[in-house]
Amino acid sequence: MTVISRETAEHYTWGDVCDGWHLLKRQDMSIIHERMPADSKEVRHYHTTSRQFFFVLSGVLTMELEGKIHSLPAHHGLEIPPGEKHQAQNRSASDVEFMVISHPTTRGDRMDCEEPSSRLP
Numbered sequence: 001m002t003v004i005s006r007e008t009a010e011h012y013t014w015g016d017v018c019d020g021w022h023l024l025k026r027q028d029m030s031i032i033h034e035r036m037p038a039d040s041k042e043v044r045h046y047h048t049t050s051r052q053f054f055f056v057l058s059g060v061l062t063m064e065l066e067g068k069i070h071s072l073p074a075h076h077g078l079e080i081p082p083g084e085k086h087q088a089q090n091r092s093a094s095d096v097e098f099m100v101i102s103h104p105t106t107r108g109d110r111m112d113c114e115e116p117s118s119r120l121p
Contacts, residue, residue, distance in 0.1 A: 006033050015042055023099075030102040036061070036090040044087035044113045050106045052080040054088065059096030062089040072098075085113055 009021035017040050024031040036042075044064070054063060055077035063070045063078055064087045070078055080086050090096045 009033070015040060018042070026105065027107075028104050030100075030105040030107075032100045032102075033057075033097065034100055035095055035097050036088065037095050038090060038093050041089035042087055044085060045110050046085045046113070047080075047082055047102075047106050047109045048111060049082055050102045050104055050109045051082055052103075052106070053099075053101045054078050054080065055099045055101070057097040057099065059090070059094055060092050061096045061098050062091045063087070064089065 004023050006021045006023075009023050010025065012020050012022070014020055015036075017037050019035040021033045022030070023033055054061065054072065056072045056074050058074050060074075061072045063072060063080075065078070065080060066084050066086070072078055088098075
């Protein structure tokens with residue numbers, strides 16, 4: 001077993017401006033520490049098999065889940081069941097950092113939605 005931290009974890013970028021660090025990268029489970037700068041968002045999507053849990057470390061994460069908006073401040077979380085369309089957004093003026101726990105991994109399981117996210121509130 002190896003102790004892992006954000007400094008030693010595998011880093012990647014997504015959405016051109018967001019950061020992710022793989023803290024646990026296995027087929028049966030994924031744990032990622034993510035950072036979204038102000039006014040950034042991901043593409044609205046769903047997972048056919050994977051169940052996810054988002055837990056906010058700092059800032060406020062706005063999560064659209066099946067048309068309902070959830071505002072998640074630090075130390076709050078939200079479960080995303082398989083098949084539920086969702087979109088993480090940072091509508092604030094500062095970074096938001098959060099953990100995403102997925103079971104099983106989301107690799108090859110993501111389906112982007114055709115409807116534009118601009119139609120959401």
